[in-house]
Amino acid sequence: MTLTEEFDQSLLPGELILLESAKLFGATNISPNAKQWEYTRKFPIDELRQAIQRGFGSIELPQIFGGPGFSFGTKMRIAEELSKFDLAFTFALIQHHNALVRVAELSPSDHSRELIASMLTGDLIGCTAMSEPEAGSDFSSLKTVAKKVAGGWILNGKKGWITNATDANVCLTYAQTDTSLGSKGIACFVVLGDKEGFIRQAGYELHGAHAAGVGGYGLVDYFVPDALVLYAPGLAFKTALQGVNRARIHVTAMNAGMLESSLSIATQYGENRRAFGKSILEFQGLAWSLANVATSLEAMRSLAYRGARQIMRGEDALDSAAIAKKFGNEQTLSGVAACMQAMGANGLRAEYPLARHLAAAKLLSYTDGTVEMMNERISGAVKKRYVL
Ligand SMILES: Cc1cc2nc3c(=O)[nH]c(=O)nc-3n(C[C@H](O)[C@H](O)[C@H](O)COP(=O)(O)OP(=O)(O)OC[C@H]3O[C@@H](n4cnc5c(N)ncnc54)[C@H](O)[C@@H]3O)c2cc1C
Incomplete structure (x- = not known):
């Protein structure tokens, strides 16, 4: 028995069905197209939405939010199988998945429920933005700032090297609320790409990985209501x-x-x-x-x-x-x-x-x-x- 067969024995029947469906999707939808995405420098939004609608973008999302609540192991195995065909596409898909699971941690509200519903269909694509043009490994030195105002926060700064940034509209954005607190001052906000103050950059020209839609965005006096604070300072x-x-x-x-x-x-x-x-x-x-x-x-x-x-x-x-x-x-x-x-x-x-x-x-x-x-x-x- 191979290591993979042994690992898959620990998965539940429903998890194995999703895994088999992902293998088929990889062979029929990713494999024939991946070369073209690279050469035309294309972010494959249509195929990404198809993958999301088949359930590969919500593997770990709890049932109460409309996902199957499958294990981390299932997500890992699906990511492994899809990467055989194209890493960039898989990376974009998993980034969306992870953003969706985090959005489900928001305090329940009509707004959070709408976001989850739109991310489950792929109408809204998610990304997670820790990195900045001047802060990568040293994440705690990020320069994007968040200032408390009545009913919410005002964000200013720049994010860079963010997977899905070319098309994402639900951007989990880490920002500093109090420089004197260092990493404990960092909070995470749900930033929406269609709101005033969000300035999307063109995707980066890279050697490889165009299907991951890597890019950045700027925030100029961008307002986040309190209801869209995902992780408070100290927790983020x-x-x-x-x-x-x-x-x-x-x-x-x-x-x-x-x-x-x-x-x-x-x-x-x-x-x-x-x-x-x-x-x-x-x-x-x-x-x-x-x-x-x-x-x-x-x-x-x-x-x-x-x-x-x-x-x-x-x-x-x-x-x-x-x-x-x-x-x-x-x-x-x-x-x-x-x-x-x-x-x-x-x-x-x-x-x-x-x-x-x-x-x-x-x-x-x-x-x-x-x-x-x-x-x-x-x-x-x-x-x-x-x-x-
Ligand atoms: C394709 C792609 C997609 C990405 N997607 C995302 C995303 O979705 N969200 C996000 O937030 N970020 C994303 N990133 C950014 C990624 O997290 C950063 O590239 C990473 O954190 C490294 O930061 P940096 O590139 O700025 O390098 P730097 O931090 O500037 O480091 C430069 C070099 O110095 C080395 N170095 C730094 N500190 C030390 C140390 N203490 N000891 C020894 N060596 C050190 C590094 O290892 C590296 O070799 C992505 C990056 C890429 C390439």
Whole structure:
């Protein structure tokens, strides 16, 4: 039994049905289009809405809000399967999903119910905006400010490097309410893209990942009513860090999806490609290189699935998430490159997804904490375990 088959045994029947439906959606709706999204620099809003309407954008949303209330493990596995076809699309979908689940944490009101209903159909797309042009890893140094006024808050500032920002209309925006409090002064607000004071930027021109709609927006005297304060000062930073641990686990699973896609394509290609009178897979150097990739893939999955089990049991996954993410980032970058190398120049061709996977593996080395920030976390844990 494979690690994945073993993990899937822990999923409920309804969760498995959604997972199978996601695999089919990936093969029929993402795979044939992903190359085009990249080359036309297109944010695939129609396909994203289709994915949302099939339930892949509300996996963890509790039933009381109209979702199925499925497990984190189901979300992680769906993200892993869809990433085999295109990471950028999957990343955009999961960002929407996570924003929706958070919006459901607002105090109940007609407004919050309307937002949830529109996000469930994909009429409104969500994003989460912590980063700014001048603040990434050092999230607590963000410059967007929120000033209390009667009935709400006035926000001013700029957000940058935000997935879905090109099309999102429900933007979970982190802002500083009191610089003297540092991270404890940060709050999170639901900002609506169609209101006065919201200035959307054009999407970034990137190498890879156009289907993720990465961009930014400015806020000029933007008013947020009290009812749309998602996390109050003191709570927002803590909640963001908790969410990041979960993200680091499903990012590792997404890396595993891309690496498996690359390994299977390179192996099939190598079996049929002949040089010096034999299949290139018969050259030990090449076969061993792919064996190394397979070993990394197995280890990466073990780390991701272990982290998912910890999260589903409500355990602390701070250190294990950092280890999984670092390992996944590094091994996917080198592993996808090794698979491309095994295919010779053909590995570069757009008819194969490997070059896209390589750019996406780099992308995942920045999001949800860079490899260096993972090293900071891991080295702190090592010191705590062996010295203090
Ligand atoms: C495609 C894409 C999508 C993204 N989507 C989102 C999103 O939806 N929402 C959002 O909020 N953000 C998003 N981000 C932003 C992402 O979270 C940041 O890129 C990340 O936090 C790193 O910040 P930075 O790029 O500004 O790098 P910086 O923080 O400027 O870091 C630059 C370099 O310095 C290193 N460094 C920084 N501090 C330390 C340290 N203490 N020790 C050692 N090295 C250090 C970093 O590791 C990095 O190598 C996205 C990024 C990308 C690329």
